[in-house]
Amino acid sequence: MPGFSGGGIGGGVGGPASAPPRPFRPSRYVPVSAATLFLVGSTTLFFCFCPWLSEHVSSVVPIYVAVMFLFTLSNFCMATFMDPGIFPREEDEDKEDDFRAPLYKTVEVKGIQVRMKWCSTCRFYRPPRCSHCSVCDNCVEDFDHHCPWVNNCIGRRNYRYFFLFLLSLTTHIIDVFCFGLVYVLHHRHELDTPHSVVMAVMCVAGLFFVPVAGLTGFHIVLVARGRTTNEQVTGKFRGGVNPFTNGCLRNITYVLCRSQAPYLGRWHSPQELEIQPPFLRPSLTEAQLEAKVLDNGIQSSLLTDAPPTPSMFKYRPACNSPGRNHIIRGESLDSPSPTILQSSRHPSYRSEPSSLDGATVVGGGAGVRRGGGDRGEGPGGSGIPAGGVSGYSLTGRSYTSYPSSLVLSTGSHSSSIRSAHTAHNPLATLQSEGTTDTSYKSLANQTPRNGSLSYDSLLTPSESPEFESAAHELSPQKPHAPFHLTGVTLRGQSEMMSPGSPLQGYTSPFLSAQIAQQREGQLLQGSATFSSPHRAYLRAVSPTPPSSSGPPEAHPLIHRHRTPSTSSSSRSVMTNHTSSKPGVKKVTGVGGTTYEISV
Amino acid sequence: MAETHSLQELQTPPVSSKVFIQRDYTSGTICRFQTKFPSELENRVDKQQFEDTIQTLNNLYAEAEKLGGRSYLEGCLACLTAYTVFLCLETHYEKVLKKISRFIKDQNEKIYAPRGLLLTDPIERGLRVVEITIFEDRGVGSGR
Numbered sequence: 020m021p022g023f024s025g026g027g028i029g030g031g032v033g034g035p036a037s038a039p040p041r042p043f044r045p046s047r048y049v050p051v052s053a054a055t056l057f058l059v060g061s062t063t064l065f066f067c068f069c070p071w072l073s074e075h076v077s078s079v080v081p082i083y084v085a086v087m088f089l090f091t092l093s094n095f096c097m098a099t100f101m102d103p104g105i106f107p108r109e110e111d112e113d114k115e116d117d118f119r120a121p122l123y124k125t126v127e128v129k130g131i132q133v134r135m136k137w138c139s140t141c142r143f144y145r146p147p148r149c150s151h152c153s154v155c156d157n158c159v160e161d162f163d164h165h166c167p168w169v170n171n172c173i174g175r176r177n178y179r180y181f182f183l184f185l186l187s188l189t190t191h192i193i194d195v196f197c198f199g200l201v202y203v204l205h206h207r208h209e210l211d212t213p214h215s216v217v218m219a220v221m222c223v224a225g226l227f228f229v230p231v232a233g234l235t236g237f238h239i240v241l242v243a244r245g246r247t248t249n250e251q252v253t254g255k256f257r258g259g260v261n262p263f264t265n266g267c268l269r270n271i272t273y274v275l276c277r278s279q280a281p282y283l284g285r286w287h288s289p290q291e292l293e294i295q296p297p298f299l300r301p302s303l304t305e306a307q308l309e310a311k312v313l314d315n316g317i318q319s320s321l322l323t324d325a326p327p328t329p330s331m332f333k334y335r336p337a338c339n340s341p342g343r344n345h346i347i348r349g350e351s352l353d354s355p356s357p358t359i360l361q362s363s364r365h366p367s368y369r370s371e372p373s374s375l376d377g378a379t380v381v382g383g384g385a386g387v388r389r390g391g392g393d394r395g396e397g398p399g400g401s402g403i404p405a406g407g408v409s410g411y412s413l414t415g416r417s418y419t420s421y422p423s424s425l426v427l428s429t430g431s432h433s434s435s436i437r438s439a440h441t442a443h444n445p446l447a448t449l450q451s452e453g454t455t456d457t458s459y460k461s462l463a464n465q466t467p468r469n470g471s472l473s474y475d476s477l478l479t480p481s482e483s484p485e486f487e488s489a490a491h492e493l494s495p496q497k498p499h500a501p502f503h504l505t506g507v508t509l510r511g512q513s514e515m516m517s518p519g520s521p522l523q524g525y526t527s528p529f530l531s532a533q534i535a536q537q538r539e540g541q542l543l544q545g546s547a548t549f550s551s552p553h554r555a556y557l558r559a560v561s562p563t564p565p566s567s568s569g570p571p572e573a574h575p576l577i578h579r580h581r582t583p584s585t586s587s588s589s590r591s592v593m594t595n596h597t598s599s600k601p602g603v604k605k606v607t608g609v610g611g612t613t614y615e616i617s618v
Numbered sequence: 619m620a621e622t623h624s625l626q627e628l629q630t631p632p633v634s635s636k637v638f639i640q641r642d643y644t645s646g647t648i649c650r651f652q653t654k655f656p657s658e659l660e661n662r663v664d665k666q667q668f669e670d671t672i673q674t675l676n677n678l679y680a681e682a683e684k685l686g687g688r689s690y691l692e693g694c695l696a697c698l699t700a701y702t703v704f705l706c707l708e709t710h711y712e713k714v715l716k717k718i719s720r721f722i723k724d725q726n727e728k729i730y731a732p733r734g735l736l737l738t739d740p741i742e743r744g745l746r747v748v749e750i751t752i753f754e755d756r757g758v759g760s761g762r
Contacts, residue, residue: 093700106744126643133643143746147643161647183697263646278682278689279696279709283744292726296631298734298755301664 047154051099051170057223058095058188062088064220065195068202075205080198087191094184095169103174104160106149107284109142131262148263150249160283164248173248176280182242185235192231196224245270631734631753639672639748649679651740651748658752663733671725671737672748678721682714715741 062084069081124135124144135144138151141158145151150162152172161175173181199221206214241251245264250256264270637658642650653672655665689710696703708716722739730737730750738749 089700090697097701106746109743128643128646146641146647146746148647179693180701265646272685276685276690276693278684278692278711279704281711281715281741281745283741285741292723292731292736294630294731294734294736294753296734296753296755298662298753299732300661 047167047170050167054168055095057227058091061195061220061223062191064216065199068199068214068217072198072202076198076201084191084194084198087187087194091184091187091191094180094187097180098166098173098177098184099169099171101171101177101180102282102284103162103172103178104176104280105155105157105172105174105284106141106143106146106160108140128262131260133262148247148250160280161247162249164252176282179274179277182238182274185231185238189228189232189235192224192228196221196228199224242271242274243267245273631755634752634754637750637752639750641746642676648683649740649745650676656750659735659750662735662752663730667729671729674721675718675740675748678714678718682711682718 065084066081069084072080120137122137124137125132126135126147127133128147133147135147137143138145138158140151140156143158145158146160148161149158151158152162152165154165155172157172159172159174161178163173163178163181165172166181169181169184171177199217202217203214203221206217238248241248244267245261246256250261265273635658637656639651639656642652644650651672653669653676655668659668692710719739719741722737726737734753734755736751736753738751740746740748743749
C-alpha cells in the first residue's frame with residue numbers, strides 16, 4: 020500500500036491544485052509499507068489457527084477479531100489517504116510582498132494573545148494551530164504531526180481516524196496476543212511447526228504493543244487536554260493557559276463526534292455574474308447629514324467610524340475618470356440619490372463649517388472637504404460654487420481657530436501619511452489579505468484627511484521631517500500597514516506628488532475653470548493657512564515643495580496656536596516611529612508587534 | 619460619448635481593489651469572520667447589509683460545525699460501514715457549504731453586483747478570508 024499522501028477521500032482528487040510536484044522518494048514509503056505488512060500479515064496468520072479457537076473457546080472469536088481488524092484497517096486507510104486539512108497556497112499575491120510582510124501577526128483567542136506566523140511558502144499568515152509540514156511542504160490546519168507510519172500529516176481532517184486507528188490497533192494487538200497465548204497454553208506440549216507460527220505472531224504483537232500503547236496513551240492525554248502533538252512537543256502551553264481547550268469532555272466530543280471537516284483545496288468555481296456599471300451607492304442617512312453639517316470638530320466617536328483617507332484618494336479627478344469622482348463624492352447634502360455616493364464622515368471637513376455662519380455651512384462643508392484633500396469632492400448642486408469659494412476663505416481661517424482639533428490624531432496622522440504614500444498597487448492588494456490587523460486598521464480609519472495632516476506638519480517644523488521620513492520610508496513599503504490602498508490611490512498620489520500639478524485638492528470638477536483658478540490663486544497667495552497645509556503635505560510627500568512662500572508664512576501664524584499641543588502630537592508620533600539604525604525604521608504596531616521598515 | 623463607451627461597457631469593469639475580511643479567532647478556531655465594516659466599502663454598500671451578510675455567513679458556519687446528534691450519527695454510521703458511506707453520502711458540513719455557496723451567489727446577485735462588488739466564497743480561499751472585489755465605477759464618468 021504505497022503512500023498516497025495528500026489525497027482526499029470524499030473531497031477533491033489529489034492534493035490542492037497549487038502544490039508543486041514533489042520528487043519521488045522511495046524511502047518515505049518504507050515505514051508505511053512495513054506497518055501495512057505487519058498488520059495484514061500478522062492478522063492473516065492469526066486466522067490460520069482461528070478454527071481451533073472457534074471450536075474450543077467461542078465461535079464469536081473469529082468474528083470479533085475480524086471486525087476489529089477491519090476497523091483498524093479502515094482507520095489506517097483513512098489516516099493514510101485522507102487529506103489532513105492542507106491549506107491551498109495563496110496564488111494571488113505579489114511576489115515582492117514576501118520580503119516586506121512582518122513575520123508575526125497577533126490575534127486574541129479567548130483573551131490570550133496568539134501569534135500567527137507568515138508562511139513564506141504558502142503566502143499567508145498561518146491560522147492558529149496551523150503549522151507547515153516540512154515533509155509534505157504544506158500548511159496543515161490543526162497540525163498534529165507528520166506520521167511516517169501512515170506517510171501522511173495528521174491534521175484537522177484526519178486526526179479522528181488516526182486516533183481511532185491507534186485505539187483499535189492497541190486493542191487488536193491485545194486481542195491477537197491474548198488469543199495466541201490461549202492457543203499456545205493449550206498446545207504447550209506440541210510446539211512444532213504449526214504452533215511456531217503462533218509464537219511468531221505473538222512475538223510481533225508483543226513487540227509492537229509497547230510503542231503503540233505508549234503512543235495511544237499519549238494521544239488520549241492530548242485529546243483530553245485539547246492539545247496537538249506539535250503544541251505538546253514544542254511546549255507552547257507549558258505553564259500557560261491553552262486557549263483552545265473546552266474542558267475534557269468537550270474536547271473528547273470534538274475529536275470523536277465532530278462533522279467531517281471540509282476539503283479546502285477545491286476547484287475555483289467560474290464567476291458567471293455580470294457586473295456592469297453604473298453601480299448603486301448607499302445614500303446618507305439624516306443623522307449622517309446632520310452630523311456632517313453641525314459637527315464642531317474631530318469627534319472621537321466619528322473618528323472611530325470615519326472612513327480613512329485611502330478610500331478618498333481613489334476619487335481624485337487627476338486620475339482616470341474625473342467625472343466619476345465628483346459624482347461619487349458629490350454632495351448628497353442637496354439631494355441624496357442612490358447614484359451619488361457620499362462618504363459619511365470626514366471629521367476634518369466637518370470641523371470647518373461649524374465655526375462659520377450657518378449660511379455657508381453646506382458650502383463650507385463642501386469646500387472644506389475639497390480642501391481637505393479629497394480631490395474629487397465636489398458640490399452636488401450648482402449653487403455651491405460661490406458659497407464654496409467663500410467657504411474656502413472662511414474655512415481657511417477656521418484652521419487657525421481649531422488647531423487642537425487637527426492635532427488630535429497626530430499619531431494617526433503619521434499612519435495616514437503612511438497610507439497616503441504607500442505606493443504599490445499589487446502590494447496593497449496582497450497586503451490587505453496578509454496583514455490586516457484590526458486594531459491597526461481602526462487606527463488608520465481614524466485618520467483625518469490630508470488637509471489636517473499637512474496642517475500638522477506645517478504647524479510644527481519638527482514634525483514635518485517625521486512626516487517626510489514617514490512618507491519616504493513608507494512609500495516603498497508594503498502591506499504591513501493595512502491601509503488597503505488601491506491602484507487608483509497610487510495614481511492619485513503620484514498626481515499629487517508632482518510639483519507641476521495643480522492643487523487639485525481644492526478644485527472641484529463642478530466648478531468652472533475660472534473659479535478653480537481663482538481658488539488656486541487664493542491658495543497659493545492669500546489664505547496661507549489653507550494653502551500651506553496642502554503644500555506642506557506636498558512637502559511631506561516630496562522633498563521639493565511646489566511653492567515655498569506658503570509654509571513659512573503659515574508657520575509663525577499657526578505655530579503660536581499649536582505649541583501647546585505640539586509636544587503631545589510629537590509624542591504620539593514618536594510612539595509610532597522609532598529609528599534604531601539608519602535605513603531601517605522600527606514601527607510599533609498596536610498589537611505589540613514590531614515591524615522593521617527599510618527606508 | 620455613448621458610442622465610445624459601448625465597447626468598454628461590454629467587458630467586466632476593471633478591479634479597483636480587494637478587501638479581505640479576516641477570520642475572527644476570538645472564540646477559538648471555529649469558523650467565524652470579522653463583522654467589522656471595512657472602510658473601503660464605506661461608500662459602496664450599506665453597513666447594515668454588509669454586517670447582515672457576514673453574520674448570516676457566521677451562523678451558517680456555526681451550523682456546519684455544530685456538535686449535534688446529526689454529526690454524531692454520521693460518525694457512527696461511517697464507523698460501521700468502514701467509512702464507505704463517504705463515497706455515497708454527503709457529509710453535513712458539505713451540505714452546509716453548498717448552502718453557503720448558494721447564499722453567497724444570491725447575495726452577489728441581489729446586493730453586491732449592482733454595487734460593483736463581488737463576494738468570493740471563503741472556501742475558495744481555504745476558509746481563511748472573505749474576499750470582496752471592488753470594481754471600478756467607470757460608468758458614472760460617462761454621465762458627464
